[in-house]
Amino acid sequence: MKRLKKIKSISKNNTAKKYKVVFIDWNGTLSGSKFWGHLEYTNNDLFRKIEDTLFGSLRGLLKPWMKGELKSEDVIRSISDQANIPYTTIFDEFLYSCQHMELVSNEIPLLVREFQKRGSKVVIATDNMDSFTRWTARYMDLYTLYDDILSSSSLRGMKKDINRDGNSIFFSDYIKRENLKPGDSVLIDDSPDDIETIKNFGIDYIQIEPVVGLIPALKKILAPQQLLNI
Template structure:
């Protein structure tokens, strides 16, 4: 994506999570640790879930299924050294280990300083919503502002003025952008024309544009290979 200017009149930026701010998975402490006793079992189960049971995953993101119900389908059998709710707890706790793209986080901070609201708009699960709300109540270890390759989950959580998560909205962004975004926009006396969506999926961008908003398709891979893509200039 080439460097470009923010459209004039933007009052809120809706930013996606997975594929834009981070690429880290759930259960990161297990899936990315080959020495963990549950690594192989959970790796196989997670791959099956996210590649072969996409309808179930979408129902999870819509809030029609809970994390408990999903974990019950995985058929992962932890040994007695692990508590019964171990995989459920790690779903939430491991979100704290996700690393956020630093340059994009910096850009969003600058946008916020310029008076633009920043709202996380994510097709995501109940466990993620719980984790991000917990993180917003915490204080980052350091508040020093500097440009780094990655930013911690807790630090990034402080950036958002609000959270829109599909498991709470009970709909995915692409399915009904009016239902997903309109209540929030109306509460702040905004319209879609006041809003910009940063999302990695073209289908989400097109749905947002069809409702009158501006959308930029942006991927984590592009951000990491060309950090300058987040050097968007403000039109004031």
């Protein structure tokens, strides 16, 4: 009779790490959708005019918008005045784009639920405008799938911002509420800019390739304890 090989688990150091909380960025990570993105191919002239105005002469409005100092209506009014486009045209197309954003993969809901089955919380952590919580999250029913949504416009600070005490404006309250220790959580994000700052908050950081990198990163964290044949 052929002798069966024994099977044993690999060492603990090589197993996938379990996190209490998995923070996931939105733009470029969970979704590649853009504001007014549907116009890029259906009405490119309007799309370019809006984009060139917002990211050109009005670029200085972006951070205040993401920090909750401005509302979407304020910014759209400025675009309308600057680009000489009717306010209602810009706003209606903006609202449509906010409500019709798409995830980078249909696998995401299944993977999120798998994390939750294993006892991890999955939280959207996004530097974003008020439009995200007002329209995108509600229309896409994100509050049902995810354990929480942290957005800079609501928290009045972006992910790398710190207060006078050197604590994170964005993450501190959540970290305290969940009693998270260093290494208990991870942020998956496509941005290379915030890595060291986020790590200083005690949050592990996984930088991914925009849009295409999320699914492999989630699966790697979820990977069950591997087995070796010896």
